[in-house]
Amino acid sequence: xxxxxxxxxxxxxxxxxxxxxxxxxxxxxxxxxxxxxxxxxxxxxxxxxxxxxxxxxxxxxxxxxxxxxxxxxxxxxxxxxxxxxxxxxxxxxxxxxxxxxxxxxxxxxxxxxxxxxxxxxxxxxxxxxxxxxxxxxxxxxxxxxxxxxxxxxxxxxxxxxxxxxxxxxxxxxxxxxxxxxxxxxxxxxxxxxxxxxxxxxxxxxxxxxxxxxxxxxxxxxxxxxxxxxxxxxxxxxxxxxxxxxxxxxxxxxxxxxxxxxxxxxxxxxxxxxxxxxxxxxxxxxxxxxxxxxxxxxxxxxxxxxxxxxxxxxxxxxxxxxxxxxxxxxxxxxxxxxxxxxxxxxxxxxxxxxxxxxxxxxxxxxxxxxxxxxxxxxxxxxxxxxxxxxxxxxxxxxxxxxxxxxxxxxxxxxxxxxxxxxxxxxxxxxxxxxxxxxxxxxxxxxxxxxxxxx
Numbered sequence: 001x002x003x004x005x006x007x008x009x010x011x012x013x014x015x016x017x018x019x020x021x022x023x024x025x026x027x028x029x030x031x032x033x034x035x036x037x038x039x040x041x042x043x044x045x046x047x048x049x050x051x052x053x054x055x056x057x058x059x060x061x062x063x064x065x066x067x068x069x070x071x072x073x074x075x076x077x078x079x080x081x082x083x084x085x086x087x088x089x090x091x092x093x094x095x096x097x098x099x100x101x102x103x104x105x106x107x108x109x110x111x112x113x114x115x116x117x118x119x120x121x122x123x124x125x126x127x128x129x130x131x132x133x134x135x136x137x138x139x140x141x142x143x144x145x146x147x148x149x150x151x152x153x154x155x156x157x158x159x160x161x162x163x164x165x166x167x168x169x170x171x172x173x174x175x176x177x178x179x180x181x182x183x184x185x186x187x188x189x190x191x192x193x194x195x196x197x198x199x200x201x202x203x204x205x206x207x208x209x210x211x212x213x214x215x216x217x218x219x220x221x222x223x224x225x226x227x228x229x230x231x232x233x234x235x236x237x238x239x240x241x242x243x244x245x246x247x248x249x250x251x252x253x254x255x256x257x258x259x260x261x262x263x264x265x266x267x268x269x270x271x272x273x274x275x276x277x278x279x280x281x282x283x284x285x286x287x288x289x290x291x292x293x294x295x296x297x298x299x300x301x302x303x304x305x306x307x308x309x310x311x312x313x314x315x316x317x318x319x320x321x322x323x324x325x326x327x328x329x330x331x332x333x334x335x336x337x338x339x340x341x342x343x344x345x346x347x348x349x350x351x352x353x354x355x356x357x358x359x360x361x362x363x364x365x366x367x368x369x370x371x372x373x374x375x376x377x378x379x380x381x382x383x384x385x386x387x388x389x390x391x392x393x394x395x396x397x398x399x400x401x402x403x404x405x406x407x408x409x410x411x412x413x414x415x416x417x418x419x420x421x422x423x424x425x426x427x428x429x430x431x432x433x434x435x436x437x438x439x440x441x442x443x444x445x446x447x448x449x450x451x452x453x
Contacts, residue, residue, distance in 0.1 A: 036365035036410070039383035042356040042390055048307050049351070050076040050102065050315035051333070052281060054083040055093060059323025062089050064338040068319060069097040072333065072344050073351025076129050078280050078315040080106030081114065087121045094127035098357075102181065102280070102315070104132025107140035110161060112168055120174045129313075131169050132181040132219065132280060133162045138188035138261075152190060156207060158183065159193035162214045170213075181278050182215035187255035189264060196256050196266030198276075204265075217312070221281040222251040224302055232289050234376050235396040237302040240282075241309040243272040252277060278313040279306060285330035294398070296342035297444040299333075300350050300421060301394050304445060308380050346444075349421035353447050354392075358385035364452055366391065367410030374403040377441055387452030395441030408436045409450060419447040 051074050054060050068074075076099055079085060083106070090101050103119055105111075115131070122128035134142060137150030137158045149157030162183055169175045186195040194206035195214060202210045224240040225231075226249040233239070243252040254260035256267050256275060267275060284290055284298050299316060306314040320334040329335065333343045340348075363383045368391060370379065376397050382390040395403055409416070416437065418429040422444050431437065439446060 036367045037381050038365050039360070039363040039381045039389060041360040041363055042354050042382040042384045043359045045304075045307050045380070045382055046073065046351060046354060046356065047075050048311070048313050049074050049303050049347075050078055050313055051319040052079070052315050052317045053077045053319035054079060054322065055085045056089045057083040057085050058325070059336065060320055061338075062092060064320065064334075066093060066096045068334055068338065068340070068344070069093070069099050071340065072347045073355070074099060074319075074347070076100045076102055076313065076315070077319075078102045078104070078132070080104040080132065080135070081109040081111060082106045082135075087118050090122060091125040091127050094122075094125060100129035101127055102130045102132055102278075102313070103128060104135070104181070104280075105161070105165065106132070106135040108142050109134065110142055110144045112161075112165060115165070116168050116172060116175065119169075119178075120172070123174050123178065128175075128178060130179045130181050130217070130278075131165065131175070133165055133183035133215065134158060135183070135280075136185045136188075136221070137183060138185050154191050155189045155193045155195065156191070159195055159208050159212075159214070162195065163208070163212055166213050166215060179216040179276075180214075181217045181280065182219040184219050184221050184280055185250075185255065186219075187250070187260040189259055189261060192262070192264040196259050196264055216276060218252060218256050218275050218277040220250065220252055220255055220277065220279055222247065222249050222279055223282050223284070223317075224249065224298065225284050226250055232294070232398045234399050236284075236398050237298060237305040238309075238378060238396050240302075241305040241311060243275070243277070243309065244269050274310070277311050278315075279311050280315050281317040282306075282314060283317045283331050285328075287330055292342045294443075296346040297422070298398070299343045300346055300445050301396060301443070303347075303350075304380055304392060304394050305378065305396075308378060346421050349425050350445065352425045353419045353421060354382065354384075354390055356384040356386075360385055364389070366450065369408045369410070370405050371408070373405065377403050377405055383452065389450040389452055391448040391450065392445050393439065393441060393448070394445040395443055397441075398443050401442075403441045404438065405441060406436055406438050407448065409434070409448075411435060413450050415451055417449040419449065421445060421447070 056062050141150035144157040144161045147157040194200040194208045198215050200212045229248040240249045245253045318332040321329040321332045321336040380392045412435040416431045416434045417427040420428045
């Protein structure tokens, strides 16, 4: 996990994007919604929900991990060579829970042959999600082909290893169609080896050649709190998921726009908006104003904000307190004895309300709108395979207060149900023949369920 941001802060001195005033932008958005918003498959959102876990390593047990994933509805695990998990256990996890594995070199790993060999077995069992490069080479240096790299030394060995990983995956007949996720903390490069790009463009002047291919997806550890942004804030998860320079934590811009350590230029802010990206670690530890209750609400919002802001997969650190890292218990959803914390309970409620295993090939539209939508209220329209819409609204008022909003559903609907995952999995309201409803939002999601036409 990203334990320090270390003394370097993001620098924002170039590439200012043209932005509309907030009021005008929200008016345009509201009008577009009134014309009809196209839903996203609920299963796509659910598939984005992941967690970091050693499965059967570091004191974790297969039975405990299976039970935790079954209860929370988490659909992928991020792990790697350092976790020392048998392929048999990972395949069994897939069979018992449906969860897939994002498998990587992780901290200091360089054994490409083993990674490829084990990934092939996972792929053959339909248990593989993606391949990942090194974990935070700024913290965990590597030795590759006899050269020491990462940390405060040259990052050329890190770059060559990631290049070779990409080539090994894409040239393998079993693995070639699986995505490769980049290293994490590319913003910490000491020298400009081009890891702020998925493929190095022509004419960038990096130490690695133009055209070098590293990954299919950018990879960040945009924890929703940071030494440069401590405490609780309104829009805590929304701002942390921003792809632009306004992100106050260790985000996409500081790793792929202008690197946070030495300011090497990468993608423009307009390019970052659509750059394929994943988060392989994020979270917020319990402590100070963040109780287990607040953490649980933050985690639900975190998954939603990440998905709405185009992170295709998000892994929270950490599933269960590890035996070799007991100090990290403040991050975990489960205690060392597998007793669930509030975060596990609320995630169970959220995924149960939205539960859907099938996909929607052509999602429908719902002409909803939220008049004068506050800056701390966000929305995501999902649709289940049975046609039911799930309009998720979440409030981000973590400093107190509430937002009262009226949701216009665009037409009258025979049945509308409202769910609050902080109270359970049953509707808090069941309404008949309704075209709009008033809600009060604070610091967690509510779900409006509308039958599809």
